Amino acid sequence: MSAPTARRRDPRIDAIRAVAIVLVMLGHARGIPDVFQRLVFSFHVPLFFLLSGWLAVAHGRAQGDLAFVSRLARSLLLPYLGFFLAAYAYWLATRNIGGKALRWGELPWWDPLQGALAGSGPGLYVQPALWFLPALFVTALAFRGLARRLPARWIALGAIGLCCAWIAAIVPLPARLPWSLDVLPVSLCFYALGAALAAHGRTLARVFPAWAALLLVAAWLPLAWFNGRVDINLLRFGSSAFAFVAAALLGTAVAIQVATRMQHWPALGWIGRNTLLLLGIHFPVFFVLSGIRAIAGIESPPGPGWALLVTLVALVAAVPARWLLLRLAPWMLGQGGPDATRASRAPQAQPR
Numbered sequence: 001m002s003a004p005t006a007r008r009r010d011p012r013i014d015a016i017r018a019v020a021i022v023l024v025m026l027g028h029a030r031g032i033p034d035v036f037q038r039l040v041f042s043f044h045v046p047l048f049f050l051l052s053g054w055l056a057v058a059h060g061r062a063q064g065d066l067a068f069v070s071r072l073a074r075s076l077l078l079p080y081l082g083f084f085l086a087a088y089a090y091w092l093a094t095r096n097i098g099g100k101a102l103r104w105g106e107l108p109w110w111d112p113l114q115g116a117l118a119g120s121g122p123g124l125y126v127q128p129a130l131w132f133l134p135a136l137f138v139t140a141l142a143f144r145g146l147a148r149r150l151p152a153r154w155i156a157l158g159a160i161g162l163c164c165a166w167i168a169a170i171v172p173l174p175a176r177l178p179w180s181l182d183v184l185p186v187s188l189c190f191y192a193l194g195a196a197l198a199a200h201g202r203t204l205a206r207v208f209p210a211w212a213a214l215l216l217v218a219a220w221l222p223l224a225w226f227n228g229r230v231d232i233n234l235l236r237f238g239s240s241a242f243a244f245v246a247a248a249l250l251g252t253a254v255a256i257q258v259a260t261r262m263q264h265w266p267a268l269g270w271i272g273r274n275t276l277l278l279l280g281i282h283f284p285v286f287f288v289l290s291g292i293r294a295i296a297g298i299e300s301p302p303g304p305g306w307a308l309l310v311t312l313v314a315l316v317a318a319v320p321a322r323w324l325l326l327r328l329a330p331w332m333l334g335q336g337g338p339d340a341t342r343a344s345r346a347p348q349a350q351p352r
Contacts, residue, residue, distance in 0.1 A: 011263045012205030013055070014272025019259040020047050021275040025282045025311045028129065030290065031302030042224035042244075043251025045132070045232045046190040050252055052136055053143065053194030054204055057152065068144065072137055075334035080133040082332035083280035084116050087127035090284055098294050120180040121233065129279050131233045135180035139187040143195060152199040156192040160245065163189035167241035176235075183232060189245065190252075205260045213257040220250035276334055277318050277325070285314040 023044045027037050063071065091112060095104040104125075115123025119134035146155045166185035173182055180187070197204065208216070224247040227238035237244040262268055271278065289310045293302070325332050 009273070010205065011269055012260050013051075015263040015265070015268045016047075016051060016204065016256055016259040016272070017275050018268040018271035019255055019262065020044055020051070021271060021278050022311070022315075023255070024129070025278065025314060026307060028283065029286060029307035029310050031304055032307040033304060038229055039221070039224050039251070041230045042220075042227065042238075042247045043249075043255065046248035047252040047255055048132065049136070049139065049187045049190035050194035051204065052140070053191035053196075054198045055194075056140065056143070056191075057195045057198035069141070072140055074331070076133045076137045078331045079276055079280060079334050080119075080130055081116075082329060084124075084127055084130055086280075087130075087284050088112050088116070090287065091126040094287075094291065097291070118176065118178045120178065120183065121176040121235075123176075127280075127283055128233070129283050131180055132279065135183050135187055136191075138179055138181060138184055139191045142184060142188055143191055146192075147195070152192060152196040156189075156196040159185070159189040159192045163245060164241040167237045167244065172235060180233075182235060186232060186237075190248065193249075204256055205263075207260050208257055213254070216250055216254050216257065220247060220254050223247045224251060271315065274318055274322060277322055278314065280332070281318060281321050282311070282314040285317050286310050289313060 023040045026032055027040050027044065091104070092109060094100055095107070112123075112126045115121075115125065118124075120131050124131050143155065150158075162185045176182060194204075223243055227240055227243040227247050230236055230238050230244060230247075238247075259268075293306075322333070326335075
């Protein structure tokens with residue numbers, strides 16, 4: 001993800017990113033069945049970290065430390081700030097309306113700002129998905145520091161052990177660490193695995209025979225189900241650290257196999273090029289639609305149809321949102337100037 005070059009985009013990678021961000025959006029939508037969340041949450045965030053590490057090595061370029069940090073800040077922290085402030089403005093305008101008044105009406109106006117500074121966990125309730133951006137920032141920095149001294153494969157092996165030990169012995173913590181530092185042992189595991197694959201010339205987008213893909217599904221489904229609910233942002237990893245890592249890798253492999261078989265779908269290319277935008281807007285769109293639902297007096301609990309509807313609306317809303325941001329605030333899309341079209345062609349890997 002860090003320091004991408006401007007080489008021609010690989011439609012297979014965009015398809016993987018597209019499938020991953022749509023799964024993220026569906027998983028966050030109210031009404032989605034618990035079985036969907038249980039299975040998809042087992043791998044969707046690890047997939048983004050692994051893809052980011054792979055792109056950092058496969059499409060990265062040599063940079064000095066200052067340039068590297070500057071580029072990371074521009075592509076991750078500035079969008080984090082921009083999308084948070086937009087969500088915060090909406091929160092301020094609506095927090096005393098309807099059911100929101102019961103949840104947030106008595107909170108001081110500055111309470112969400114504390115969550116933004118902490119950059120992780122439940123403190124980011126005005127825009128929960130944004131935790132990934134500072135988490136990826138610290139993960140990329142940590143890997144760069146380690147990669148100065150160790151080959152990627154050794155970092156990956158050590159990170160797997162650290163991840164399992166951290167989950168088994170440390171989590172849960174008495175208090176959250178800022179900037180998702182308590183997630184770092186987990187995120188580094190998958191980021192380093194992606195980097196190690198790229199360092200050995202391995203592509204993520206290889207299509208397996210159908211029988212091999214089915215074997216992956218058969219191994220992943222029961223493991224993810226019996227490990228239980230996972231939510232990395234909330235430091236929930238299911239019943240076993242080893243089962244979590246294994247299910248995450250198997251689910252990632254399954255998603256990659258599905259995505260590479262869909263690479264020629266035109267919409268996937270556009271979605272894959274705009275994962276940062278979709279990460280930043282889908283929760284606000286969901287919040288607005290939930291508000292409209294409440295005003296309309298719809299009291300029945302949202303179901304799968306509602307989850308699909310709000311996800312589709314968020315995808316459609318991304319088209320005018322991108323047009324607007326490219327002209328008014330391209331920095332919110334990780335771009336440093338008005339020449340956004342050229343920059344948007346370079347491969348990147350946020351969940352985004």
